[in-house]
Amino acid sequence: MSIVLTPYWSPDEGIQKLKIEARAKAPAAPGLAPPVFSMKAQLDRTLLQLRSRTSPIEKYTFLAQVKQADVEAFYKLCLEYMPEIIPIIYTPTVGDACLQYSKIYRNREGLFISLKDKGRIGNILRNWPLANEARISVVTDGSRILGLGDLGANGMPIAVGKLSLYVACAGIRPSSTFPITLDLGTDNSSNLSDPLYLGLRQRRPLDAEYDAFMDEFITEMGRVHPKVLVQFEDFSTDHAFSYLERFRNRLPLFNDDIQGTGAVVLAGLLSAARLVPVPRNEHRILLFGAGSASVGVAKQLMSFFTITGMSEEAARSQIWLVDSKGLVYVGREEVADHKMYFARRHYTGIPMKDLTEIVKYVKPTALLGLSTIAGAFTPEVIRQMSQNTPRPIIFPLSNPVQLSECTFTEALIHSNGTAIFASGSPFGSEVIGGVRREPGQGNNMYIFPGLGLGAILCRAKSVTDSMVQAAAFGLAGSLSWDERALELVYPRVERIREISAHIAVKVIRAAQQAGVDNSTDLKRMNDTVLLEFVKGKMWNP
Numbered sequence: 001m002s003i004v005l006t007p008y009w010s011p012d013e014g015i016q017k018l019k020i021e022a023r024a025k026a027p028a029a030p031g032l033a034p035p036v037f038s039m040k041a042q043l044d045r046t047l048l049q050l051r052s053r054t055s056p057i058e059k060y061t062f063l064a065q066v067k068q069a070d071v072e073a074f075y076k077l078c079l080e081y082m083p084e085i086i087p088i089i090y091t092p093t094v095g096d097a098c099l100q101y102s103k104i105y106r107n108r109e110g111l112f113i114s115l116k117d118k119g120r121i122g123n124i125l126r127n128w129p130l131a132n133e134a135r136i137s138v139v140t141d142g143s144r145i146l147g148l149g150d151l152g153a154n155g156m157p158i159a160v161g162k163l164s165l166y167v168a169c170a171g172i173r174p175s176s177t178f179p180i181t182l183d184l185g186t187d188n189s190s191n192l193s194d195p196l197y198l199g200l201r202q203r204r205p206l207d208a209e210y211d212a213f214m215d216e217f218i219t220e221m222g223r224v225h226p227k228v229l230v231q232f233e234d235f236s237t238d239h240a241f242s243y244l245e246r247f248r249n250r251l252p253l254f255n256d257d258i259q260g261t262g263a264v265v266l267a268g269l270l271s272a273a274r275l276v277p278v279p280r281n282e283h284r285i286l287l288f289g290a291g292s293a294s295v296g297v298a299k300q301l302m303s304f305f306t307i308t309g310m311s312e313e314a315a316r317s318q319i320w321l322v323d324s325k326g327l328v329y330v331g332r333e334e335v336a337d338h339k340m341y342f343a344r345r346h347y348t349g350i351p352m353k354d355l356t357e358i359v360k361y362v363k364p365t366a367l368l369g370l371s372t373i374a375g376a377f378t379p380e381v382i383r384q385m386s387q388n389t390p391r392p393i394i395f396p397l398s399n400p401v402q403l404s405e406c407t408f409t410e411a412l413i414h415s416n417g418t419a420i421f422a423s424g425s426p427f428g429s430e431v432i433g434g435v436r437r438e439p440g441q442g443n444n445m446y447i448f449p450g451l452g453l454g455a456i457l458c459r460a461k462s463v464t465d466s467m468v469q470a471a472a473f474g475l476a477g478s479l480s481w482d483e484r485a486l487e488l489v490y491p492r493v494e495r496i497r498e499i500s501a502h503i504a505v506k507v508i509r510a511a512q513q514a515g516v517d518n519s520t521d522l523k524r525m526n527d528t529v530l531l532e533f534v535k536g537k538m539w540n541p
């Protein structure tokens, strides 16, 4: 393993990068490496340097440099120290990286396409140095980064971070990943007045102009990169829904916040429900927060009920939505279109706003938070949940960690240790009543890598709802016996590659059933052979 001297990006970048990758694998000529050098020791050295950084953002920038200099070393570190590295390159630290991107930016790491490129988006797309190798693109417009709001062009780290997870968690080749940030301006005043801000200094345009830009982007993407699967990430609520519907039949495309989050929560709920002595059909689910992720989750949760034969109408009536104005019901003022499907049909009481009151009225067995309101699950709310059900399911899913509706400790203390807990961002384990309890992380990172891997391996021409649902059931079915014995609702993150392979198989089968796949070879394989095939396709540093 030689030390890489050439910058990752330089003129003629694509070829250069491939040369660098090849050189990284070749032994160094005598004299170019230290006399005593091993990859193992180098990894320990890198870890030592990483741990000497005290703040998460310093760790983030350090790792970003490691990745630029030596992509293999970076992913070796990711794979060996997954639980330590993921919270730095991904949620929650990636949120800080987006907030501070104007200050910490050092090197090119993805493609920016701005409103000024309208009319020549195809040319810009061709400038990606690894165009022929690209297979998966995470595309954001930065308009709703995690729970942090509109960060404009500073949203790039979220695209980069998700794609690092595609490599680490599903073995996609690094050169096949393609981060894209669409710069359509920003409504964030502090960005607009920051002299170091990296994006266009203008407000976001009205929908007609936005839509025309997106239409051109998708058309050109299909033309220039026909083999690329697109993951939409962190678009504001209205656009998240409208662009998913508008474009999902034109390209293989899914929305991570609507579908990925929906699937991961469905999987968590299926696992949690096994621990609760309540029949499946009697579960009552309350979602606090009604943005794109929330309604996406609610729609995905329908199959929690319908899979048992329940009608759609009956399934819908087991799900309640609460937004900033309280319980969502038909006839209430200001109910946005995307919430109407879950608005209560027969509620005739007075508007109900207080969450404790709503919990008392609905008597949910599961409370999900997608509100980005830190502390919204107050001690009273949690205590009230414990009165409804012997094992309250409490999932504060807002990201990053400082926006979580409650902490793991709070959920345990105020439920007397009965809560079954998963959060969007990571929390540490806790000891309660002498028993160590581990929180789940209900983050879409358990879904998108396997979903994307399955979709590209079978060359799916679109990503169907059935493929997303297969990913969710695949995840729920992947818990090992000891994970179940410990009451985990998600598998250990150390097993993520195995889990992603398992999910990819389910996704491929669903694509075949839906007739959207394009690979006869895979159809002939039985599940065991297919699983080995998928694993064999995974890139290893």
Ligand SMILES: O=C([O-])CC(=O)C(=O)O
Residues within 6 Å of the ligand: 091, 145, 146, 147, 234, 256, 257, 399, 424, 443, 444
């Ligand atoms: O990135 C994450 O951690 C999960 C996610 O998609 C979001 O919160 O928007």
Ligand SMILES: [Mg+2]
Residues within 6 Å of the ligand: 146, 233, 234, 256, 257
């Ligand atoms: Mg997201």
